[in-house]
Amino acid sequence: MLVQVAINGEKHEAEVEPRLLLVHLIRDILRLTGTHIGCDTTHCGACTVLLDGRAVKSCSVFAVQAHGKEIMTVEGLEQDGKLHPLQEGFMQEHGLQCGYCTPGMLMASYAFLKKNPQPDEEQIRRAISGNLCRCTGYVNIVKAIEYAAAKLRQGGS
Amino acid sequence: MISLPGYARRGGRWVADVPSRFVRELTSSERDELARLCRERSKALGFRAAIVNLSARGVPIPEIMRQLGVSRPTVTAWLARFDKFGLRGLQDEPRPGRRPKLTPDVGRQIALVARSRPRDLGVQIARWSLLRLREYLVGTGAVSALSLESLRSALRRGGLSLKAIRTGIARKGTTMIPAAFEYHVPTSIGEATALLAKHGEDAKVLSGGQSLIPLMKLRLASPRHLIDINRIPDLAYIREAEGVLRIGALTRESDLEESDLVRTRYPILLETSKVIADPLVRNLATVCGNLAHGDPANDHPATMLALGAEAVAFGQKGERRIQAGSFFTGPFTTALNSGEILTEIRIPIPPPRSGGAYVKLERKVGDFATAAVAAQVTLKEKGVCERAGIGLTNVGPTPIKAKKAEAFLQGKRLDEGIIKQAAQLAAEESQPTSDLRGPAEYKRDLVRVLTARALTKAVERAGGGR
């Protein structure tokens, strides 16, 4: 089946089997390997991407379901060589250790901050509850998101 | 040319005519070209040239094999190609023996089409992609069949490339986790039910996919046909009309969370949605899917039981209504038959002095309930109960409607003592089993505690005894 998608503003298309998962289209076929796969059971959120603006687990959507839709992956965060405030926040606040969960964390919090630019800690923790991190203990991830929220409110891109 | 018995002339030298196979006599320009190519032995072409060169100098095949570390078939194959096609035979493309697929005429035609705007040719897309270009060329009979690779190289030869759109090709070995199925994308309910009727038990409806796809990934489900209802218009809504709150089949959990109507008037629904899975799953998971799945661990069933909701089932024969109380017929089984789609949930708008609550205990955020209880009450004056609905999650083979507790509450003043007794009745109606989430007795007692909490909150929201 033909799938046409726009990823980070660029159009892509591929002929795929219906059973191909979106994450495999993104990683294996279109070679955008920033999006990770961390589990077999729809639990970890490492595969989080934005599908028409909603953060979803791309391992639990079929590629054919994304036909005609807009996708944003972690590769789309950086603009003109400038890191997104979230990426900067994760760097400044040590929001990652091994980095495996990071693309998913970034995309989930990106969608979240769009909806809620002024979140409190409790809301941030709820927002990333579909993203598991086995390294950091989440404290610095929450700080990183707070950093980004503050910067975005000041109009930092 | 003189002949010397027992000797043959190879590469300008007389060599012993051993019974071995050698390449044909070279022309001088071939000899020069081969010598040049040989200098780049790291490249495939140089390597092949070296095989021919050695043979031309009278080196027998076993010696070539030894010197270059190649097998006999490789040596004989390249010698044969050279004999037949000369230097061209050593090239990769076009393969010797095969004529080039596209004549220059066709190549020019392809380039012409590729340079035109699709719309000018009646194709309603902004820009060509390889696939669309191929479709057009084959469709108009310009070529009979064409691989994407040869199309790509034809374009390249014509100085064109299709860069704006990247085309991925599923390679052999691309990961395929679920079993194969046929994918259908109906655009109307009628089309969807026709597909369901046609494929019967082999087909499954795909809505949010957040229960079904995980099951398919584990191959615990492998439907042969998937009917994706996500592209049917007008199925995502939350609205009150004629005394009923209606929730459409494609309303996601996150839609409930974001709806002002739900946030202000239906805290019980908001509380239920909020504790289901995580925000990412909730962005796709539908309320109707949560019910249709028939999982006793799902959260919405208890709430719908408490609210006295009604399911609208649509099939080939039309529409029928099913009371929540008779909807859940067994583990992962509902009153829907295989040809029906759950198109809407209808919740009677609670009269004044009503309130409800959903209380869930989970091991960690996003987990299925160890136990959970939904309670909805409507009070008359002085806090006397007019109607009570109680639903229990994950403490039996199906979601459970605690009928005895509900009946007990009717006509009573809902004070602490009465709530306590009702909670005890609900606990007795639960049928938990021991599992990783805890022993049966613990869960039963949990039902008692959670029922009391849910009722207390519901009464509070209904305006208490005032």
Ligand SMILES: Cc1cc2nc3c(=O)[nH]c(=O)nc-3n(C[C@H](O)[C@H](O)[C@H](O)COP(=O)(O)OP(=O)(O)OC[C@H]3O[C@@H](n4cnc5c(N)ncnc54)[C@H](O)[C@@H]3O)c2cc1C
């Ligand atoms: C990590 C994780 C945690 C979860 N935790 C919870 C939780 O705590 N509580 C909870 O309640 N759920 C939980 N879920 C399940 C989730 O809420 C599901 O999305 C929901 O149960 C099914 O809804 P869906 O729209 O995704 O349905 P699908 O997965 O698309 O379908 C589920 C089943 O219902 C059928 N179906 C779906 N829609 C219809 C329809 N309109 N008409 C007829 N048949 C239909 C399908 O054929 C399929 O058999 C969790 C899921 C995941 C992945």
Ligand code: FES
């Ligand atoms: S890979 Fe773990 S949720 Fe998608």
Ligand code: FES
């Ligand atoms: S940084 Fe290692 S899993 Fe999160």
